[in-house]
Amino acid sequence: MxxxxxxxxxxxxxxxxxxxxxxxxxxxxxxxxxxxxxxxxxxxxxxxxxxxxxxRSTADLGVALVEEALGSLHPMIRTTVSATGDHEERITRAIELIARHVDGYPAHVRFIARERHGGVQPVREAIRDQLARFAQEVKDELAKDPVSEGWTEDDLLMLAHLYVDQMLITASLFLEALEGPEEERAQRTRHVAQVATRQMRPVSYTHL
Amino acid sequence: MxxxxxxxxxxxxxxxxxxxxxxxxxxxxxxxxxxxxxxxxxxxxxxxxxxxxxxRSTADLGVALVEEALGSLHPMIRTTVSATGDHEERITRAIELIARHVDGYPAHVRFIARERHGGVQPVREAIRDQLARFAQEVKDELAKDPVSEGWTEDDLLMLAHLYVDQMLITASLFLEALEGPEEERAQRTRHVAQVATRQMRPVSYTHL
DNA sequence: CCATGCAGTTAACAACTGTTCTCTGGAATT
DNA sequence: AATTCCAGAGAACAGTTGTTAACTGCATGG
CATH class of the missing domain: 1.10.10.60 (Homeodomain-like)
Known part of the structure; x- marks a missing residue:
């Protein structure tokens, strides 16, 4: 075709x-x-x-960059967060995905981190929309989990937003580690992964 | 004098x-x-x-703005996080402090949120330094708590950094709520406070 | 009271910006 | 083979930028 x-x-x-x-x-x-x-x-x-x-303008180009930076991530998110394995395993899988993505596309990650709160409104909105899509997708996966029974749709979506925010923060920390001196890099990367896991875990425990 | x-x-x-x-x-x-x-x-x-x-330049002015936005907060942080009352109480106190600060100085908060990952290196560094000072101060208060026994200085400082990061995220969410439509404002503000409390609590539970 | 210091002014500079209009060469269509 | 289309080039525009230099008037310290 x-x-x-x-x-x-x-x-x-x-x-x-x-x-x-x-x-x-x-x-x-x-x-x-x-x-x-x-x-x-x-x-x-x-x-x-x-x-x-x-x-039309550099702002327009910025919106295109948002699509380029985040658009391809949707299918990956779905499969990594999908309801196979226990919570612990899903979390480490997600963090690994982030680590690999930051490593592969550091400039894209920096761009998103910078312009998420940056000075160009249309770009901020484009990022917000993409993140909302992520949250929606994470929510859909969460809903499949039997543990989610008894939660309202809104509560699940809120929880999903929390996860997405946490992922962005983790990505930003990975990037900082990557930009630092090379001798500390490996250590700091491991450190960030560890802290992020610890940070994410309690979020899912609120489930119980 | x-x-x-x-x-x-x-x-x-x-x-x-x-x-x-x-x-x-x-x-x-x-x-x-x-x-x-x-x-x-x-x-x-x-x-x-x-x-x-x-x-000397607008970058220089930016550094001065960082000092203006964050410099006066140090004494307030110390007293709100100081070891009086239980964890729960300290957390709600801190969140209230943030809410009031965002309400009183929204432009300063937006500036920090924007330039923390912004395009001007000296300003990024100035913000990072101020946040490191906050973390140091929070660590000092944490160390006074008997629960902190058995923790190394480094671990406590790391934990303090976690708290500071979380405070910034909360401030940013408060700001978003403030910028939204007025009819939703009160509800969203309450919502953010609630989520932030829930988010902070597990961090201190890692203590136990 | 007078001489100095210095915050703010005025004028001018080369360099740069986004945007418009006109033109061109070659791919696409007929 | 002739025609249309259109991505990119070229030149020119009015407006803006950061920075320099020489100035003015007034508060200050001797």
């Missing part, structure tokens, strides 16, 4: 991706609200006006 | 404060890394060059 898109569209998507990549790189040392359109095109090596063929 | 500073220095501090206030206002809708020096002076009604009499 995927009819290979022509040379034309392929080239277009290529420069679009180049713009996204360049922006993500530049955003390691500044916030989105100070990112200039010319700055991005200069980094890619295209004319400033080419930017408009892909994004 | 405070020899009333002359007309000269008084006027200087006044414009300095005006610059800080104006910046804080402008930062409600953008990040520090995009805040221009001219923008600030224009809001105050003073020549752009006057800025340099007070700050």
């Amino acid at each position: 995927s009819h290979t898109l022509g040379i034309r569209q392929a080239q277009k998507q290529k420069t679009r991706q180049a713009l996204l990549d360049a922006a993500l790189g530049l955003l390691e040392e500044q916030s989105l609200s100070s990112l200039g359109l010319r700055e991005v095109t200069r980094a890619v090596g295209v004319a400033p006006t080419a930017f408009y063929r892909h994004f | 405070s020899h009333t500073l002359g007309i000269r220095q008084a006027q200087k501090q006044k414009t300095r404060q005006a610059l800080l206030d104006a910046a804080l206002g402008l930062l409600e809708e953008q990040s520090l890394s995009s805040l221009g020096l001219r923008e600030v002076t224009r809001a105050v009604g003073v020549a752009p060059t006057a800025f340099y009499r007070h700050f």
